[in-house]
Amino acid sequence: MSPLQFAAVFLFISAFDALGAAASTLAVSYGDANTVCGIVAEQKKQRIQCWRQNRTVDILPEVSFESISGGRNVFCGVRSGGYSLICWNSTFVPKRIYYGKDALLTNLTVGDDQICALSDGTPNLKCWRDDDVLAKLPDKSATFSGISAGLGFTCGVLVNNTVTCWGGNDENDTISNFIENEFVGLKMLNIVAGGEFACGFNLSGFLVCKGKNDSGQLNLPMSNSGYEYEYNAVALGFKHGCAITRINNSVACWGGKGEFSSNVTDGVSFVSIVAGFNYTCGLSASNFSVICWGPGWDNSSYSLGVELSLPKILPGPCVESKCECGLYPQSQTLCSGNGDICRSCDSLESFPPVSSPVVYIPSPSKDLKKGFLILAIVGCVGGLLAICTGIYLLWTGACFGHKKIHSSVQPTITRNSSNAQHSSTSPPSRSSTIRRQGSRVWGRQRSGTSGVFSRQRSGTSAKHADRAEEFTFADLVAATNSFSLENKIGAGSFGIVYKGKLADGREVAIKRGETGTKLKKFQEKESAFDSELSFLSRLHHKHLVRLVGYCEEGDERLLVYDYMKNGALYNHLHDKDNVEKSSSLLNSWKMRIKIALDAARGIEYLHNYAVPSIIHRDIKSSNILLDANWTARVSDFGLSLNGPESDRDYRPMKAAGTVGYIDPEYYSLNVLTAKSDVYGLGVVLLELLTGKRAIFKSEENEGTPISVVDFAVPVIMAGELMKILDPRVGQPELNEAEAVELVAYTAMHCVNLEGKERPTMTDIVANLERALALCDDSHGSISSGPISIISQ
Template identity: 50%
Template sequence: MRFELEFFTVLTVVALLFFSSDAVGSTGTLAISFGTGTVCGISASSLPRAVYCTNISGSVSTSPYQVLSTVSFDSVSAGDAYLCGLKTGGEAFFCWNGDSSSIKRVYNGSPAVADLTVGETQVSAVDLSGNGIRWWRTANLFPPSVLGNYSSLTSGNNFTCAINTNGTVSCWGPLNNTMQSRFSNYSMTTIVAGDSHICGLNKSGFVICGGSNSSGESYAPAGSPYEYTRFALGSRHTCAIKRPNGIAVCWGGPGGAQLYMPLNGTSFEFLVAGGNLTCGLTTNNYTVLCWDSHFRNVSVRTLPLPKILPGICVAGGDDICSCGTYPDSGSLCAGTGVICQRCDYQNPVIASPPPALAPAPSGSSVHIGWRVYAIIGTVGTFLGLCAVAYFVWLICRRKKVHNSVMPTIAPPSASNNTGVATAITHSSSGGNGGRIRFYSRSSSAPRSRIFSRQWSRALQRQGSGPSSFKDHADEFSFQELEKATKFFSLELKIGAGSFGIVYRGLLPDGREVAIKRGEANSRNKRFQEKEDAFQSELAFLSRLNHKHLVSLTGFCVENDERLLVYEYMKNGALHDHLHPKNNDFESPVISSWKMRIKILLDASRGIEYLHNYAVPPIIHRDIKSSNILLDANWVARVSDFGLSLTGPNTEEGHLETKAAGTVGYMDPEYYGTNQVTVRSDVYGFGVVMLEVLTGKRAIFKYEGGDGEPVSVVDYAVPRIDAGEVGSIVDSRVAPAASQEVEALELIAYMAKHCVRLEGRERPSIADVVVHLETALALIEDGLRSGSSTSASIHSLETRD
């Protein structure tokens, strides 16, 4: 009878843990960056969900300041040197070093991420598309990503750890083996990291700690299962909440492993720690109390932060929480979701001899219930592995194109009797931009057939990339594309690109497309240049997939014909809306600042994807208003990759190459040194921003001058410096409302910095995205956030 009871109890606990939607990790709604002396939290009962921070020094705390007042956040996390906040929805996150003017957007795009955690040198998050864990700011100490299903992601000094579906702990980074080996014999449900140690609960509710133990921080306390939970780990101490009364219990530090209660009688929802500091969110009124764990008798202080959320708000109703919701969580989330109760608060306390005060319960005292648990764990592990294997099988079945690898087709070897190159290698870098070249010493096989076969093989060998899946580009015959364009009728001509003329076409299946046809005369001295541009576009667009980049539909290679087929952009190029040939042409772009700023934001996100998220990075080299196209829904997309190159892996790197681009948009530093960087694209986009702001062409004849052509940079920047932004804005738009004036000033100052002569003084494209988002929010929401806008402008001006 006792055996059956123990079996039932263990099975119940396992079920509660495995089917819980709750995950701990090191992310949450409150975070401490001890190195910067900053505590930040997400305010309750407000929209957008704002992050408020206060700087602490000794017993003094500064007045709280808000981080990006127009952005709503889900969670915050911190390391010693900086903090990061995850935007609501998980499609972007920002980081700052304790100063609101230092904020930078680190990630933006698809897929969304969750469980954002910050370590000493790294930021990590779970990829919600099911592709595992990703890292940023790694200093090359961590992999870019790992596949798998993980929970309880947490980061410390030179390590990141998470729990697999079978309960085992996996770690990455220089200290991965040290941290991972401690948990090799345990099946865990939660883990939380400090600087150099980890603590968590195994699946029976006992505390397990590992890593550094110089001050007794890793000696797990004895107690009943689930008696201690919600851990907070500092540099040399550990704290937890003790059930059922919710008081804070700590160990480690100068007093060693002895337990102490800094605030006996105060109930907390959760605790956070950093360095020697520990803070807790009170159950009574959601205020933040902090104390220094290095000295056990210091006074506790209340931080001047607003009421902080007791948990992360999730979209949906009460039915999405497997263990119930917080009381009044709908009101705390301002009616936009609920806060789920932690499932480990619901687990029954199982009567069992407490483990000794040691790093782990002794394996020699395992009773029959544990053996039953081991059997269940083994079965669960097997089922989990089966599920993972099935998931991998499904992925392998999908015929997709790699987003991270560019194919390079090598020349034939001497042993190839046909003289046809068939060897295909994968290159992730190189000064030639990863362009495809093909060779033939024999006329027995047409070059087009060789190229098509090799290209098809290259695509088939590629797997899934880190950004998103992309379908194969279709291969069309020249005859098909002739019919689609009515034999390339001039009436269907819609523009010209880096290697040819663009026509509007209609495919037999009803799809409307844009078809770019290169020059067909191989005796033309520019043929090889056009060939390179064609190969470049085909290579880049075949691996890129982003909603703000033009999508490739297919290609055609027959004899000397080179054609690319794109998704048709119904509303044409931004250039044509800003500078219409027919003055009677009516466009919403002409009359709306909101539309113009949204188009700039869309385009900047496309460029940001190229610079920060394509692997390897890509330098476009020809950013201009005629290469920003607008689809049927007025969504802007960057186009024309004929001049693009695979860029250096760091923002400080550069490529040596002959200057190329368009006069008026070309980076003067690149033109003078033949050294191109990602900041060269920033210069071109700065010109586009000035073009949108003023309505002037990149090079135009200034009526107030001597009739000589003048650049929009030389025209606008001196007036922006003089504080005369109003004198240069496009007069075709109705006079700006108050919030529009603030938005335009913000754009003007950002554009001014984008077109600085030295690339190192220009902002990154991520900085540009952040400021454009702020400008658009000012207009959309009708905000008069003077403090926020002033701070943004000030952060730009202080770079002078």
């Protein structure tokens, strides 16, 4: 496949392609939009901040990183200490793909087909994600001193200074073999991959380029004296290269038909440079600002160069280890006292050390200066894959206030909203939607986000005779021993639930509407009864509670369901007797994920397959019941509404739900969509992870009530999920760690403040299916499964 064909194939991703880069404190990523990211200086945490489309974006989790690398629609970062690797997609959703304190990562490169890193173990090459590429890795016993990913191929320098390259398909193999053969007989200190060429420093410290030369990408520039420049660092794009000269740390570029020179770089000294498909960015040595230039930059008026509005970027990683050759100037200030930036042992006094992975290595040649820096900042095409997991901040303060409470296992709120004003400004979004690709594709919810919502009223009970049995009141009195307290097992949207045994021996659950003489209460009971009867008489799904029959006699309204032997999920998580038990079947991460998946499938059926679609409006752990086989089923449709039938903007007359579970956007703006059910399920997922109620009293804040959303989301975003997991289940095993993380990131997106930023139920089912599969994955937290993340 030619480069032009390659670009055409991926036109659906972006109008631009990009080349990945070896890890530095500065990285670029192409694809959906030009993105430049850096590790911020002068802060306690060496966090990452990115620039895209004239705005800066804070990247989560806000933890310290030592190096980053970018490719197409993805960039990755090695956390300080080297024990963890996190990657982000084009919407900045994070996903950890490596965790291991026994093999710390030392060098990272991101390409269009794979992510590779070196570790301090032997052998030390680790790669992820693309099976075609992984199948063609070099000898697994090989030990590398450097690696770099390019456009469909990757090259590395072995410890004996020879170059080896490999690709992910037949054409890439041809390119990689060609480039590898070009370097045969040469001893190299490092290698940097570009489009269809590669460059590196030889043992004498001179830059050598090999490969195709159709745009002059092998024609290194000459100084005025006619000699080649001596360089400190190099970055390669598709058909161009740029390097920092040793003379004054200025940038010299070549190839690309001369389109990569820029007046904005004249007289500027650079610490490091990185290249995208057809542009270059550099970190200024004077003020640590980022300057980008080239024909592929966002705006044609910027093609000659622009300084980005990023804060100061670190010129090198902040490390805790001792610096053998002294500290970089202002090291303590730049690292804010949290580590030091080391000066290169062979750098000149006038030359600032560059960020990792640009490494100075003493040259064996006595005719040369004491040493040259190696290991380049690369450009190579970013990944087809994008990574999971994800990120945003949210709160649920809107859930509190004056509310009317319905009878239920937990308080349910109903608020008149006929006078409420619909704000034209939506609540601020803190994130984008995460999706991890499982066995399903991401689909748009069929229920839509606007239109007329209505209860499907039953009319006469005869309409349901073909689907549900009609019982006499006397039948149900006998079944429940006159509705004795001993048979009471819970409460629902409009009444008390009793266990019963019918005359034919069937065990059932019977919900009896509250008795009372007030007209309003009767109307509410009638409405909830009609709603459940009409919905459940036409719904048949493994993960929805089955309606057996009903009774309408005088003022009595009763519904009869299959009996769920193992009760409500709420009771297993929160009832005192169950909380004190440690042997429950639910004290397993695999079982909790399975229950979450069961419930999600039931809700997905309501949203996507019921005709018309249904919005439940009261998703909570007490409405998720467990049968004798521990299969989860969604119950209680007393507050449910039909989905929209048109695109008209419609605000229901009243908002209904349960404290701690109700969608803040629905409650505050009266905007009801299927995403309101998604919010409720997100709260249930957080309950399953933490063991906390939706609203609980915090011991740390003197018993002040706090929502599980406010409790869990900031901790998950900080990358410290393990601190808040339910101690009854304990820390996940190695093969469960990624599954639990995936559930946590999914939950975070479900409870986003803004409905349009939440995933659909199809998205959630796909994530939970993948999480359940990971529980049986022997590869632990390094998954080989494909991941994609897209916005709604």
